[in-house]
Amino acid sequence: MEIDYHKIGLKAGLEIHQQLDTGTKLFCKCPTTLIDKKESRFSFNRYLRASKSEMGEVDEAAREEEKYSRTFIYKGYDSTCLVENDEEPPRELNREAIDISLEVALLLNMNPGDEIHTMRKIVIDGSNTCGFQRTALLATDGRIETEEGLVRVDSLCLEEDAAQKIETEGNAVGYSLDRLGIPLVEIGTAPDIRTAEQARKVAEQLGMILRSTGKVKRGLGTIRQDINVSIEGGARVEIKGVQNLRLIGEIVKNEIVRQLKLIELKDALNKRAARVEHRIEDLSKIFDATSSRVIKKAGGNVFGVCLRGFSGILGTEIQPGRRFGSELADFATKYGVGLMHTDELPAYGITEEEVERMKRTFDATEDDAVVVVAAERERAEEALKAVLRRVEGAMRAIPEETRRALPNGSSAYMRPLPGAARMYPETDVPPVEIDEERLKEINSKLPETFEHRKTRYKEKFGLNDELADKISRNVNFSLFERVMDSYENLPATLVVRTLTDTLAELMQEGIEVEKLEDRHFVDTFEQLASNAFAKEAIPAILKFLVNQPETSVDKAIEEIGLIADMEAVEKLIADIVNSKTDFIHAKGARAVGPLMGVVMKELRGKVDGKVISKILEEKVKEVLEDG
């Protein structure tokens, strides 16, 4: 679907969360490393309770959900302390984290505040043991330039990362405490982004600026993006937890499509004079002898409601792989129940006849839809009430909400947009005054600009304009320098191509190159520099390392079957040549061409083609000279 961004009036903003690579956590002296969950030394259980005022303005659905108290189970380690357990007051704000954040703020042309105050932001999903996230606003009023125009950077906050959710079982949610308290910067842009493409570029640019400090964490899960999207006639929707930069454009597009579709559905419903009946019927009797596993699992309890004039609406696709019915199902899921509707039935082992009887219970015509959930009465009723609220909302407007990014670029309902009044001062942490001298010092040591770096690369490594530009803007620029400084005999062009084009190609093939760490590249180039394999084999080695990141490069070379031993290569070529002496005598020097094909069949990807060609030429010459 081609989108006319100007016409729909897209306004999008980004919020980027990046872990900092500090020695200790933001409010305690624990290390900022993640631990194998098996290393957990102890666990404890907690509940959280928040008053209405602490939650700010929340909608009915969220309030319903809140009533349902969950148990949080926390796993602790030797590398976590009483601060993470919420058994001890936090220490003072980590100075190293403040310095890194200030550096990022200056790179984004922001204005740091003079005195930093740590706040408590209420979060009661258990991801913070204390029931709030500690966060401090460090700087405001920045900007970055993009080809499509200026994007204002409104805020940079320094905050603590949340505990990692590891399992959910019924009413209990398990979290791991190793991640809790790792410093993060949260960078928020104004809603100045006008196209999906621009959104992706802004995210990339921000990511690169962060990495240019050399003081942020890298690897999967160390950076997370949230996007807020609104279009004219639509609503402000925040999509959380995008881990993959490549998906950002896709997510923006899909959200626009979703909102446009919902507007269409709303108009269609109003035209049809559709309406919601609040009568919840017990349909269990219909399923006395059902063969549906879903229903049998729920003890045969089925409850339903009738949506007049909704036939066909629930089955309408609004995002890749998601129908309007999926939106409703998100609400039922909050109560731990699955949802089914007549637009998709018969299915799930429910028969045509059972569907007919369901419809008959409500005197439903073919214009109507019936929505059912399989669960015991109390839970079923609460789930259906939440679904009905969402349906009624759909006839009025698109709801403002927080959504969760899904791996295919679509999104699912998560919770209502949080209200603004959820923050209060963290009295356990004293404010920090930003020293003007310190700020000047940081300012004087900022990483170099792209332009400067590009010129330097041209001079130092003899790169042409295109390649110098490419690598100086690439996130891997410092890795490039490191490799070039360590292995001077490697051609700069090859290293640049590997770190840019090769990675891009692998990414297109769907290889998760994000899993590669600096050490993988350094080791690969080290082996290459010592002629352990031919440059043609670089992609094969990187692919191998993505799948087996713990394997060393020399082991990888062996496993793939790359030939490092040039004597063996020479022998192989000599054998082929010796078996074709007649052919060589017949063809003379022109035999090299066809023989090259035969040799390459054996050695492709394992030895540099040029090297093979040279050896082959020599051997052929020998045969001819020998007569």
Add this chain to the structure above:
Amino acid sequence: MMEIREGDRIRIKKETDSGVVVYEGIVMPTASRNIVIKLDSGYNIGIRPGNAEVEVIDREEVLTDEKKERGGVLNKTRKEDLPILAILSTGGTIASKVDYRTGAVSPQFSTEDILEAIPELGEIGNIRGKVIYSILSENMRAEYWSKLAAEVYNEIKNGAEGIIVTHGTDTMGYTAAALSFMVQTPVPVVLVGSQRSADRPSSDAAMNAICAAKVACSDLAEVVVVMHGSTSDEFCFIHRGTKVRKMHTSARDAFQPINDIPIGKVYYDTNDIEKIRLEFFSAYMKRGEKELELRAKLEEKCCLIKFYPGADPAILELFIAQGYKGIVLEGTGLGHVSAEWIPGVASAIKRGIPVVMTSQCIYGTICDRVYDTGRDLLHAGIIEGEDMLPETALVKLMCVLGQTTDMEEVRRLMHENIAGEIKGRSMKGCIF
């Protein structure tokens, strides 16, 4: 610069290298020399007044302090089948409210506010609240114990079927011991507090209070402390008021029984208060077994001195010169002070000032018969504090001296188990 006041909505224009930055928000209280404002985003930020142009854009008239109710109110709808529980507040908060505009946290003491924060309490009993003190527990004084004991006594006399005393945790052990000696009670008297402040969703205040209320409805008629039994929100321990000590600065399970086991345990359930159940581990005084009696008189001029290697014996003399009437020593090991101290101890006792020996080991029983120094102390007339906590021994000595100054009677009462303070039978007993 125009005078600004807390609560004003102001605009600050600040000159920077890259142009003018504008901040707008509400002026917050601060101790710093910078202007601290709450931005519309909810964040607070401080701005140096230099180079800044400040403009007041809105000034709200400050509302006077919200009504501070001083208690005595029953639940609006009294439930006949539920017992009457009196919540006496001394300053430890089990409920608090946050003003998001100013960020101020205000502890809540009125019955309504407590019930709003912890509605479960209203399902456990007919709650009536009363504020006795609003002080931090480190500011507690012996004279306040007397008043509190009298209030507890009055509440019981006026029909309360269970008493809950909310208390700051720092000195809760002392108050628990004091009430144990001063009030002979026919109903439960439960002290409760929180280690993590009530203004956080993870606070232990609500669970502790709910468990305390359950204990206050039980048939246990003793002064007890009910606090978290572990770091998890799973159960609370019921500690005997004379045998419990705060053993951690911040953890939820800071309160530990010393030289004893807890009386029992309260298994908590957040979703269903009906499922909260009590389990008892040892014998206890039953409801109605003892007559209500108040012994509120205290000799406040008692002190607790910790001995350390090389401690100057003149320390003892200083206290006596200051008019102290009773001394508890926290000695080393089985109950020792250096030989230098012995003449001072003997002289104090000769002058009618009882000296009680306890141990800084905290765990174990005093036994001065083992080593020479001990035997010399006994000879000097020291009163062995048995397996009493030093703090409990101090409070007990105040109570005993409130009743008698006769040295032999003091000695007898200090050795007598009055409120569970002397177990008498320790598992790792005195070695002969």
